[in-house]
Amino acid sequence: MAGSNGKQKTVRDMILSLGLIGIAAAVVYIFIPHSDHAPDIKRVDYRVELLTARRAAPYPVAAPEGLSTSWKATSVSYDGAAFNAWHLGFSAPGGQYVQIEQSTQKQADFVDTASQGGAATKTTQNIDGRTWTRYTGGRYDALVLADKGSTTVVAGTGSFAQLTEMAKALQTK
16 A cells, blocks of 8 residues: 555646646736737838938939828838948838839849849739839749839739839839
8 A cells, every 4th residue: 555655646746736837827828918919010211311312322212102101111221332222111001011122233133132032924014104024933022123224123022013002102203
């Protein structure tokens, strides 16, 4: 009988330990904040960077005008030392991401980077008298416009309708 008492203590200790672990996990779950919704994305003001880029870039720098307030600018940069690279990122309606990228870098390399691996399709779109080529297959879908001396890429996780809406809104004043 001496052996059975030891086994009962071991089982009882194991059940008590599991109970304490369960209580500790419940306390952590209740008192540690957690959220199921996406974080609020802060809107950035890109006017100063746009003016700076338009003065410095050797090409007409594009930025959207007339988009609804549901489009939020989230990131902006201009790097004159890196092929005069202009970047303007937006949170699009529905939580998707759309960016405008412009550069004087070699088109194939620049489009590959901007679309994160996209390849040209045979589909083109005429937007405001300019022919844009669709790119797919990368992390982002993209619309690409090759201008003299620069390339403009509108890319992101948004639909081609959202990419087209952004491309239509671009102005190069």
